[in-house]
Amino acid sequence: MAGYVYEFSQGGRDMADLLGGKGANLAEMTRLGLPVPPGFTVTTDACREYLATGEEPGELAGQVAHALVELERRTGRELGGRDNPLLLSVRSGSKFSMPGMMETILDIGLGDASVLGLAKATGSERFAWDSYRRLLQMYGRTVLGIAPGLFDRRGSTDDPARLVEDYKQVIRDATGEEFPQDPGAQLYRSIRAVFRSWNSERARLYRRREHIPDDLGTAVNIQVMVFGNLGPDSGTGVAFTRDPATGARGVYGDYLQDAQGEDVVAGIRNAVPLAELERLDPPSYRQLIDHMGTLEHHYRDLCDIEFTIERGTLWMLQTRVGKRTAEAAFRIAEALVDEELIGEDEALARVSGAQLARLMFPRFEAHVDTKPLVHGVPASPGAAVGAIAFDSAEAVRRAATGEKVILVRRETTPDDLPGMVAAEAVLTSRGGKTSHAAVVARGMGKVCVCGAEELTVDVEARTLTAPDRTVLAEGTVLSVDGTAGTVHLGALPLTDSPVGRFLDTGERDGAFTDAVARTLEHADSVGRLGVRANADTPEDATRARRYGAEGIGLCRTEHMFLGERRGLIEAMILAEDETGRRTALDALLPLQRADFAGILAAMDGLPVTIRLIDPPLHEFLPDRTELAVRVATHPTAHDRRLLAAVERMHESNPMLGLRGVRLGLVVPGLVEMQVRAIAEAVVERLRDGGDPRAEIMVPLVGTVEELRLVRAAAERVLAEVSKASGFTVDCPIGTMIELPRAALTAGRIAEAADFFSFGTNDLTQTAWGLSRDDVEASFFPAYLAQGVFATSPFETLDRDGVGRLVRIAVEEGRATNPTLKIGVCGEHGGDPDSIHFFHDTGLDYVSCSPFRVPAARLEAGRAAL
Ligand code: ADP
Ligand code: MG
Ligand code: MG
Secondary structure (H helix, E strand, O other): OOOOEEEHHHOOHHHHHHHHHHHHHHHHHHHOOOOOOOEEEEOHHHHHHHHHHOOOOOOHHHHHHHHHHHHHHHHOOOEOOOOOOEOEEEEEEEOOOOOOOOOEEEEEOOOOOHHHHHHHHHOOHHHHHHHHHHHHHHHHHHOOOOOHHHHHHHOOOOOHHHHHHHHHHHHHHHHOOOOOOOHHHHHHHHHHHHHHHOOOHHHHHHHHHHOOOOOOOEEEEEEEOOOOOOOOOOEEEEEEEEOOOOOOEEEEEEEEEOOOHHHHHHOOOOOEEHHHHHHHOHHHHHHHHHHHHHHHHHHOOOEEEEEEEEOOEEEEEEEEEOOOOHHHHHHHHHHHHHOOOOOHHHHHHOOOHHHHHHHOOOEEOOOOOOOOOEEOEEEEOOEEEEEEEOOHHHHHHHHHOOOOEEEEEOOOOHHHHHHHHHOOEEEEOOOOOOOHHHHHHHHHOOEEEEOOOOOEEEOOOOEEEOOOOOEEEOOOEEEEEOOOOEEEEOOOOEEOOHHHHHHHHOOOOOHHHHHHHHHHHHHHHHOOOEEEEEOOOHHHHHHHHHOOOOOEEEEOOHHHHOHHHHHHHHHHHHOOOHHHHHHHHHHHHHHHHHHHHHHHHHOOOOEEEEEOOOOOHHHHOOOHHHHHHHHHHOOOHHHHHHHHHHHHHOOOOHHHOOOOHHHHHHOOOHHHHHHHHHHHHHHHHHHOOOOOEEEEEEOOOOOHHHHHHHHHHHHHHHHHHHHHHOOOOOOOEEEEEOOHHHHHOHHHHHHHOOEEEEOHHHHHHHHHOOOHHHHOOOOHHHHHHOOOOOOOOOOOOOOOOHHHHHHHHHHHHHHHOOOOEEEEOOHHHHOHHHHHHHHHHOOOEEEEOHHHHHHHHHHHHHHOO
């Protein structure tokens, strides 16, 4: 016979699958010898069977009856008896806590006869009738499905005995039935109602939001009632073993005198701080503190507790490992290490990179509760306040006067970079988490909310129209919450981030930052995967280093061709002969050299992987239409030649066009110039007594032949510079693996490579045949909604497809060259889930934007546990 019923003394905390979390923990407390009102649990198996077939298992009634007889024997009372009746609570409780989502029915067993017995036993008629009234209400609502309003409307008297008659009438009117006087019927029907509450609308909704599976079912706990509403020496409360907001030690919770648990939740009367209980009922208070200590030691974690005091006797009604804020998570974990309850590994396992990332940035004060102007995608965390600027130039202009600005665009392009740098936050009406605005903002640690589609951004009119039709002019102050994805009108109060300050200065200013520091240290000590940063400037490199990066995994060189240097690129492209091109390249050389020297200095002693130019050259030329208009209206010889070049270089699919290594093989002298700039920067640093560790990385290689050609050219230049300078310049030369063909022929490519770095953004694009810049606006939302993707493959690495390519390349690359260093430098390098995959796949390092480095270090450590 299958066992569907477990007495509390038979269960334990590891049985939550079967007994639900509440049942398992009631059993655990019972076994610990804490004062738990006795009872038993009906298993989730029984619930699942009931929900699947519409009928409870045949054996259930017998097993419940058996457990009930045992309970009556133990308590010496009879369910619904005439003298001192036994009353029961019937409580839901699934494996994962779903607070308040399912049903609980109290005071089961009361009826016209037993109410008098209860009155006599407790000496309080009022209490007995009030309990009966409560039962009618809960039973009516939960078991019979009567709208709560029907009871409230009847609630005009405060004589509970009369209310009982009124409520019986409500039940009669609504259902045509009498309230069942048979306590057994009350019990069984309540059990079924709790089963059914698993599938209530709100429970389903909650599960969807919390990603709790729909097929677990709930257990049902049947427990002897204790009464907190028996006068001033009774009461009920909730308690936490530490402050769930900050993690601080102390007495936290609320207590409500002369009340039943539901009154606390309903907020009917004002609760007092738990510390008051010390004055109201010192013995119970001391016992409670004692039990809290027992629980925290036993669970080795923060516990939350529900308790009731019945005429001076303390009863424990519930406990579980409590939810907490990110700050509290770090602080509690390290405090428990100090108390020798857990080890450093366990402490590390209990926090996450996502929590750390949330703590790094300023945020709006928690109590602030204004209605947002609009919701968008929370693309880059933190909080910022500033005045609207509708374009990059305006943002720069306002920022130069010391004003804080929010750059507001429909979407951003590389031309918006100066404005993004100048702004506190970026707000766009289009695009998702991997749009240009989102990626760049995250890289810079700027707050970003993107895809706020209900906003109308009119750059020409320089207005922003909110969903409520408010029209906002340039200069209007907004508050942008990149963690929540909301935008508010006006300036909300900000709180600084202690973690951000710690990361910047290394100063630990209290228990909280100390906990974060220690957790990170431990992560570094156990992590096998290195963490580098993607950084293109000495400032970013310096920050990355402060944040604990062990090198630069991707230094892009293309920004070194922007701004004033555009002219030089134009000259190089327009050059009609070898001499012209040489002149242009020679002019670029010292500029690039200085850039590299700066970064190598900032990263002295650490590897710096410099990627040769990657984007299609025409990205450095003016827009075709604008240029055509200019040529039509004010023709100049220069513009005409420029237009011809733009047209010549036009590609309908530049992402798959003349870019990456292809440029190096087609534009004479380009690779040589870049490698010379790197080599000479290395020499410069060596002359200054530095320890430069430059690595040269070739993008978009599809076949080993390409890499061989570039490698030969690069080695020639390195040899020349070595000879000329007298210093040995010996840079490793490697390649990005970002095309499926590269991954599939990695065994060959490794013949010519000292290292691989997976460019997982391009690899995802090319493996899926998806253009990252386009899909977000077009069909991604529909795909996500229909469940084709759970998350965007640009955010979290697609293990099955793209991940398989990574695995093949690692295996075959290392088979050819066992010392091959392998890293990843796509956005995925900062994504927790992807980091665990890269660890498992045996990569040497991940590289991500400087602001993601601390979280990546934490996750690299967690991956190694
Ligand atoms: P939830 O899962 O929504 O917290 P519970 O099963 O914990 O629901 O029940 C809600 C409240 O009902 C409890 O906080 C407690 O105050 C009260 N309650 C439940 N069982 C009993 C009992 N045996 N005696 C007294 N009060 C009870
Ligand atoms: Mg509860
Ligand atoms: Mg790429």
